[in-house]
Amino acid sequence: MHVAIGSENPVKVNAVERVVPDAESVAVAVESGVPEQPWGREETVRGAGNRADAALAATDADYGVGIEGGVAERAVPGGVWLVMWAAVTDGERTQYGAGPSILLPDPVAQRLRDGEELGPALDDELGREELGRQEGAIGVYTAGRVGRTDALVDAVAGAFGPFLRESGD
Template sequence: MYVAVGSQNPVKVAAVERVVPAASVAAVGVDSGVSEQPRGREATVTGARNRAEAALSSADADYGVGIEGGVTEREHPAGLWLVMWAAVTDGSETAFGAGPSIRLPEAVATRVKSGEELGPVLDDRLGRQALGEQEGAVGVYTAGRVSRTDALADAVAGAFGPFLGDGRSVAEG
């Protein structure tokens, strides 16, 4: 099985490799078609779908995978939340999976709501660089108990599930 991942982020590639360890996985730099900081579930899911489709069309792969992290405002429980979505396509069907959601602290949420991107905000607050290519926000806010790779692998597994084993018959386009 050959899988094209619509990102060159090593954490996203590692998440896919964890879910389909026997596959040959290639990183393909593609555009998400949404803002650098997707806001809302719809934009985040759209970015994942766009990445999956672009990855598949740019490589002679069996599957294209798109992974997108975003933020969304929720009323119950209130706050700005980190969200993660993955999409997997074989060219005729596309399936989705979500990773965990984590409420962002108000100091971070305020900056993100004002238009800044989450990754650079956390890099600034923590004195770090490229946190999104390491443990990510989820790693920070779970004190390392869940890494970004762990969280994204959950989303990828949910999206890949319908294409693997008995789940194949339930994939939606």
Template structure:
């Protein structure tokens, strides 16, 4: 199986590799068609769908995968939440899966609400670089108990499920 992943972020490629260890994985740079910091479920899902379609269109892969992280303001429980979505397409059908979601702490949420992008906000607050290409916010806020690659893999597995099942459902 040959899979094009719509991102050159190594964490996103690792997430797909963990779900499909025997597949050929090709990370490709594509445009998500959404803001750098997607806001809301609709925009985050659209970014994943756009990345999957664009990745598939770059060559002769069997599947295109798009992964997008975003933030969603929720009333119950209240706060700004990190969300992650994956889309998988074979060109005829597209399926979706989501990863875990977690509430962002107040000072980080406030900066993102004011227009900041989560990755750079975390880099600044932690005094580090490229947290999004390492453990990500999910790794930071679970004290390493879940990494970004593991969280994204859950979304990818959910999206790939309909293509991998052989039960006719």
């Protein structure tokens, strides 16, 4: 199996490789087709799907995988939440999977509402650099109990599941 991953972010690549460890994988820098800070489930899902399509189109892989993190404002329960989605396509159909979601603190949420992106806002709030290439917001706000790779594995496994079940892998 040959898998094209629509990102060169090592956390995203590692998540895919954990789900399909025997696959030959290639990381491809592609555009998501959504804003740098996706808002809402629809925009985040669309970004993941766009990345999967673009990765597949740029290679001769069997599957394209896209992963997109975003934020979503929810009325119940209230606040701004971290969301993450993955998409896997074989060129004929696309399957989706979601990762865990977590409430972001009010100061971070307000910065996002004011137009900032989550990664830079968190880096600034926490005095860190490139948190998104490390444990991510999910790692910070679960005190390291769930890292970004772990969370993305769930999303990728959910998206890859139907293909793997059908192929017997």
